[in-house]
Amino acid sequence: MPRLDQDNRTRYWRHRGIAGLSLMQADFTTHEYAPHSHDALVVAITELGGSEFKSGGVSQEALPGEVLVFNPQAPHSGHMGRSKRWRYRSFYLTEPALAAIGRLTGSDTLPYFRSNRLADPSLVRLLAALHEQMDIGGDAEREEELLVSSFGQLYQAHGEGDRKPDLIFRDEGLLRRAMRIMDERHSDTVRLEHVGDQLGLTPFQLIHLFKRGIGLTPHTYLTKIRLHAAIKAMKDGLPIADAATQAGFYDQSALTHHFKRAYGLTPRQYVLAARRILPRRSNFYQ
Known part of the structure; x- marks a missing residue:
C-alpha cells in the first residue's frame, strides 16, 4: 500500500x-x-x-x-x-x-x-x-x-516523430506583417494561432521569427505596445483603470505590474509626476 x-x-x-x-x-x-x-x-x-x-x-x-x-x-x-x-x-x-x-x-x-x-x-x-x-x-x-x-x-x-520543420530563415516581411497585426489589435486578445494563420506560420515558428528578428518574444513585444498605448491614454487624462483596459491589459493591476517592471515606478507615480512641470531637457517616456 x-x-x-x-x-x-x-x-x-x-x-x-x-x-x-x-x-x-x-x-x-x-x-x-x-x-x-x-x-x-x-x-x-x-x-x-x-x-x-x-x-x-x-x-x-x-x-x-x-x-x-x-x-x-x-x-x-x-x-x-x-x-x-x-x-x-x-x-x-x-x-x-x-x-x-x-x-x-x-x-x-x-x-x-x-x-x-x-x-x-x-x-x-x-x-x-x-x-x-x-x-x-x-x-x-x-x-x-x-x-x-x-x-x-x-x-x-x-521527441522523436513526424513534425513540420521550423523556419530556418529570417523574413523581415513576415515579421513586419506580424508586428503590424499586433500594433493594430493590441487592445484586444491577440492569439498566436490567429496571427500565425494569417502568415502561414505555426505559433512556434512565429515565436522564433520574433526572437530572431527583434530579440523579443511576441508577448514581450505586445506588452511594450500596450505600455506605450497606456502612457498615451494617461497623458490624455484617462483614468489609470480605463487606460489599462483600453490599452489591452487585463486590469489596472496587470498594467501596474508591467509598468513597474519596465520603468521602475507605478502608473500612479507617473501620472502624479506628469502633472508637475518637467525640465525642458527631459524627454522622459516620449
Whole structure:
C-alpha cells in the first residue's frame, strides 16, 4: 500500500481553457507510487528534493533541473528514496490537449520520448513559468506563448516523430506583417494561432521569427505596445483603470505590474509626476 503522511500536500485541477489538460502541484514527505500508467503524456519538474522511480525496468532518480516525462500508457512506479522531501509540478495531457498542442507547435503526431529524464535547464524554467501562470491565470496571451515555447522545445529538442520543420530563415516581411497585426489589435486578445494563420506560420515558428528578428518574444513585444498605448491614454487624462483596459491589459493591476517592471515606478507615480512641470531637457517616456 502507498505510504501516506499528514504533511503531504497536493493540488490538482483541470485547465478551464484546454480540454484534456490537468495539472498538479505536490509536496511529499513520505509517498510511494505503486506501478501504474496514465492515458496521458506526463511532464513533471522537481522543485525541491527528489524521488526514485522505475520505468521500463530501469531505476532512476528525479532531481531538480531536469524534466521528467512518461509516454502515454508507459508503466512506472516511484518512492521517496533517500530524499526527505519531494516537491514537484506536473502536467497531464490526454488526446484533446495533445491535439491542441500539436496544432500550435506544428507536430503532426505525438513525439515519442526515449528518455524519462531530460537535462534541459531552459525547458525546466519554461515549464515552471507555464505551470505558475496556469495556476494564477489573468494573462491568457503570456500563457499561450509559454505553452507553445515550452512544449515546442520539448517536442523538437527531445521527441522523436513526424513534425513540420521550423523556419530556418529570417523574413523581415513576415515579421513586419506580424508586428503590424499586433500594433493594430493590441487592445484586444491577440492569439498566436490567429496571427500565425494569417502568415502561414505555426505559433512556434512565429515565436522564433520574433526572437530572431527583434530579440523579443511576441508577448514581450505586445506588452511594450500596450505600455506605450497606456502612457498615451494617461497623458490624455484617462483614468489609470480605463487606460489599462483600453490599452489591452487585463486590469489596472496587470498594467501596474508591467509598468513597474519596465520603468521602475507605478502608473500612479507617473501620472502624479506628469502633472508637475518637467525640465525642458527631459524627454522622459516620449
